[in-house]
Amino acid sequence: WGSIALSGSRIAQIRAEGDNTWKEYNASFNTSLSNAAVFTVTGKTEQLFEIRVKAGSTFSYINVLDITSGPVVASPASLPAPVAEAELSTLRNGITPNPAKGSTRLNLDNEYKGVVAIRLLQVNGREIRRWRVTKTAQVLAQELSLAGLAQGVYLIEVQMNDRKTVFRLLKD
Numbered sequence: 001w002g003s004i005a006l007s008g009s010r011i012a013q014i015r016a017e018g019d020n021t022w023k024e025y026n027a028s029f030n031t032s033l034s035n036a037a038v039f040t041v042t043g044k045t046e047q048l049f050e051i052r053v054k055a056g057s058t059f060s061y062i063n064v065l066d067i068t069s070g071p072v073v074a075s076p077a078s079l080p081a082p083v084a085e086a087e088l089s090t091l092r093n094g095i096t097p098n099p100a101k102g103s104t105r106l107n108l109d110n111e112y113k114g115v116v117a118i119r120l121l122q123v124n125g126r127e128i129r130r131w132r133v134t135k136t137a138q139v140l141a142q143e144l145s146l147a148g149l150a151q152g153v154y155l156i157e158v159q160m161n162d163r164k165t166v167f168r169l170l171k172d
Contacts, residue, residue: 011057017048024054095156099170100146104156106167108140112160116140121155128154135160146171 013022095104106118113135120129128149133142144156149171156167 009054009057011054012051013054014049014051017050093165095144095167095169098167099172101172102147103143103145104169106140106142106144106156106158108135108142108158108160109138110160111138112163113137114161116142117159118142118144119157119159120144121157123153123155 010026012025014025015022093108093110095106097104108116116133116135118131118133119127121127129144131142131144133140151171154169154171156169158165158167
């Protein structure tokens with residue numbers, strides 16, 4: 001991450017619409033899942049956010065945006081410790097390798113059995129490819145061809161019934 005060849009700080013400022021205080025996200029140190037600006041929104045079905053590059057920063061970016069609907073099931077203090085960068089490849093759900101060249105593998109390890117809809121998207125949301133596979137066991141390892149794709153950032157959207165997950169993929 002942080003492959004843009006520019007020096008200087010990479011700080012984004014984010015706030016929920018109507019808030020007076022900006023939270024900062026420093027992309028310069030984006031080496032673990034614990035680097036985040038966290039917001040809790042209750043009693044609403046939608047929320048707008050303002051995002052800007054902090055004055056004095058060269059640029060910034062946001063890799064992942066997690067949105068969860070429903071009751072809060074854990075406070076930040078009760079969450080497991082962040083996963084070290086070297087351990088990320090051992091996670092049971094995700095894509096590997098990432099960055100990838102000719103193909104990547106989608107790994108899913110969960111109780112769900114049934115149709116899995118997989119879409120490869122450009123970051124603007126435009127669909128490039130689509131796969132439909134049937135998950136019949138606890139673990140699914142599905143190879144996804146990246147042949148013919150230009151280098152860049154893509155999104156892999158995985159839908160199992162009403163559960164949707166999006167993974168960020170860097171194509172070398």
